[in-house]
Amino acid sequence: MRAAAAARGLDIEIRERPQARSLRDAAALLGLQPSDIVKTLVVKTSATGSATRPQYLFALVPGGRSISWPKLRAVVGVNRLRLPEPELALEATGFERGTIVPIGSTTDWPVYADETIVGRRIAMGAGAHGYSLFTEADDLIRAYGATVADISQPEPPGDSPR
Secondary structure, eight states, rough: OHHHHHTTTTOOOOOOOOOOOOHHHHHHHHHHGGGGEEEEEEEOOOOOTTTTOOEEEEEEEEEEEEEEEHHHHHHHTOEEEEOOOOHHHHHHHHOOOTTTOOOTSSSOOEEEEEEEGTOOOOEEEEESSSSEEEHHHHHHHHHHHHHOOEEEEETTOEEEEE
16 A cells, blocks of 8 residues: 555555444544545446446545435436445455555546545545555545545434444
């Protein structure tokens, strides 16, 4: 992961922490708010008829928010999107859910970042349970040529961010 970040000129910090059961637990362990942790979600597109469209993409969404499927579909320009099964996400990225990050992924997909992370220092998964990665969101966006857009919505009250 460090080599992949360095290859893109991205400065990262990786911290070991006790394993967390949820995003909220990870935030508490790190002394952060859940919104300071950005979830990297693998999204499968149902693009047909165009070899130039990706079959998967990464969506970066802060804790306390979830993907707004209509917004993300509009930005990507497809009619259907979905989260793949955990085993497909692992096979495609090399990372288990909860640890996925575009940095060092086995596949280089387009990255879509929610506009709410711009200008912030963020924590993310670090490719393995018990670790968190810290970086500047703007540097990550620049390093991966991410599309920044309004792609999220607040999670309904009572939902526990993961």
